[in-house]
Amino acid sequence: MSIIGKYFIFLGTLFTRREKIKVYWRRFMEECVGIGVNSVLIVAIVSSFIGAVSCIQTAYNLVSPLIPASTVALVVRDMEILELAPTITCIVLAGKVGSNIAGELGTMRITEQVDALEVMGINSASYLVLPKVLAAMFTFPMLVIMSAFLGILGGYMAGTLTGVISPRDYIYGIRDSFVPYNIFFMCVKPFVFGFLISTISSYQGYFTKGGALEVGQSSTQAVTNSCIAILVADYLLAQLFL
Amino acid sequence: MIEIKDIAKAFGDKEVLKGISCTLRQGEMNLIIGGSGTGKSVLLKCIIGLIKPDAGSVLYDGRDFYRSDQEEQQAIRREMGVLFQGGALFDSQTVHQNIQFPLDMLTTLPENEKRERVEFCLQRVGLEGTGKSMPSEISGGMKKRVGIARAIVMNPKYLFCDEPNSGLDPLTAVKIDELIKEITDEYKITTVVITHDMNSVMEVGDSVIFLSKGYKVWEGDNKSILKSDVAELNEFVFSNKLLRDLRG
Secondary structure, three states: HHHHHHHHHHHHHOOOOOOOOOHHHHHHHHHHHHHHHHHHHHHHHHHHHHHHHHHHHHHOOOOOOOOOOHHHHHHHHHHHHHHHHHHHHHHHHHHHHHHHHHHHHHHHOOHHHHEEEEEOOOOOOHHHHHHHHHHHHHHHHHHHHHHHHHHHHHHHHEEEEEEEEEEHHHHHHHOOOOOOOOHHHHHHHHHHHHHHHHHHHHHHHHHOOHHHHHHHHHHHHHHHHHHHHHHHHHHHHHHHHH | OEEEEEEEEEOEEEEEEEEEEEEEOOOOEEEOOOOOOHHHHHHHHHHHOOOOOOOEEEOOOOEHHHHHHHHHHHHHOOOOOEEEEOOOOOOOHHHHHHHHHHHHHHHOOOOOHHHHHHHHHHHHHHOOOOOOOOOHHHHHHHHHHHHHHHHOOOOOEEEEEOOOOOOOOOOHHHHHHHHHHHHHHHOOEEEEEEEOOHHHHHHHHEEEEEOOEEEEEEEEEEOOHOOOOHHHHHHHHHHHHHHHHHOO
């Protein structure tokens, strides 16, 4: 309980003694590149293959003359939009971005860079962490939209190139019974997950004590806690929004 | 001038500082010495406001840091320059950006004036032309110099150095000590140096405070340190063979 309390106090410090907006804007743009742009490649690779595998495995399980071939594409689309793109992408990002944030802040802590900021009269938590949180909440939904698109495209490529489904059936399937609200739901998830990953990882890194070994432990703990938080939040969001 | 009154600090059951009082004078090199684990760094962190003491007060020219409001504390902090043990340079910034950082964050100076100030500080610490280097590309001694340049860029009234010559070769260590001494004399600032290096004490120590087991055990200047009759201090001072030989 004390850790949760400390986490919420930490969140509170992000909004006290703030610096000039210009400073945050510069830091925000840097973090958008670090967190968002630098994650495009890994997200693209993971999403394309997950989409491809989803298509092949769904087709494998739906071998029946009673089920139209387009159902494979419909299933791939809904799996991508509702779960795979937002949740799996964010779990991948928890590994990449979360460990990076915890490692960076942990190293800054043990090398007294955080103390150097504090002694200048700068709110180190706000200066270092707030731009990361905002950047994660801003870029994660964009990465997830890209992930969903590439996942469905990956399914198309795998399905049509292997002859599992015809291009016409696949296009028909992804347009069939489409619920636009699901897109909104898909965008809410990474917004929440981005907040959780960035704040949990920052918390772990910011309060690192010791040396290199503890920085490694903080990174591992950041990823573990972020993944657990994502899965719990995923369930709660599904209950709340669907 | 900085007055420290009855500073005490404990971490759990372990009392690290036990009622330390002293005066750190302006225009002097005030050295706080002692063996490892005697509370020197904790005392420094209490003085600069990074660790809040359990009891006692720290007065900056009469202004009580821990009884000031947030605004006043910020004002005092802006009069401080701190050189951390490892330099504490920001890894993602160049040397120039590191030194300019306090000016960017705390002043509204035009860009050209900031640049001139950074160039002046680089020149002052003997590092002209290294502004574009990254901290990972420079030596330990150069990092300390950059740390000093960053500490003096805001024209501080108080300069704090945590073991400025640790991990440096003897020649570079002496040069760093001399540089800090020159800056102290030139700008008439209150300089506080944490060290366990007796060379520094003998070279530049105007005023010396010796800590042992959380207590201030001795206070004086570097000339009288060799004549002390405090057993703990003598044990610390004369662990150095050269000084033992000097004593005869």
